[in-house]
Amino acid sequence: MQRAKSVLDCYLIYLSKLGDRDGHITPVTNSEEVPFDIKRVFYLYDIPGGESRGAHAHYECHQFLVAVSGAFEVLVDDGKSKRQILLNRPDCGLYIPPGIWASEVNFSSGSVCLVLASHAYNEKDYIRDYNEFLTFSQKLK
Structure with a gap:
């Protein structure tokens, strides 16, 4: 059984930014820049x-x-604590482990949010009801 996650388990990862005045590239490799294999x-x-x-x-x-x-x-939420983290750079991302309620809020016009996930889409993996999430997070404590 997995352990309860905390909002402190969500953290920013600064990615490499290669380039010069002609432009930049930011590489992301499985299990190197991010702590999981991307599926x-x-x-x-x-x-x-x-x-x-x-x-x-x-x-x-x-x-x-x-x-x-x-x-x-x-906005990340572990059922007890909440944190709100600003993302505004293409060379910095937020890692969110399973067991954390997350909402992306206050989008600026024209924003693009890239999501890298450890699993293929599976509706059964989602907890979409907040009360169900609270029940789940309490079971892990």
Whole structure:
């Protein structure tokens, strides 16, 4: 059984930024820059300014979020404590382990959120009801 996660288990990872005035590239390699093997990649875009996304947790899936364009905040919640983390650089992302409720909020217009995930999509891995999440997180304590 997995242990209870804390909002302190969510942390920023600064990625390599290679380049010069002609442009930059930021590489991401399985289990090197992020602490898991990447099985799925997707991105959120065309989100109206000020809107929110996410608002769920995962039983098993790890995620890494990057604001590749624009800015947004990520509200992470472990059932007891909450933290709000600003993402606004394409060379810095937020690691979110399973068992953490996460909501992406306050998108600036034109933002793009890149998500790297440790698992392929599986609806059964999602906890979409906050009360169900609280029950789950209490069982792990």
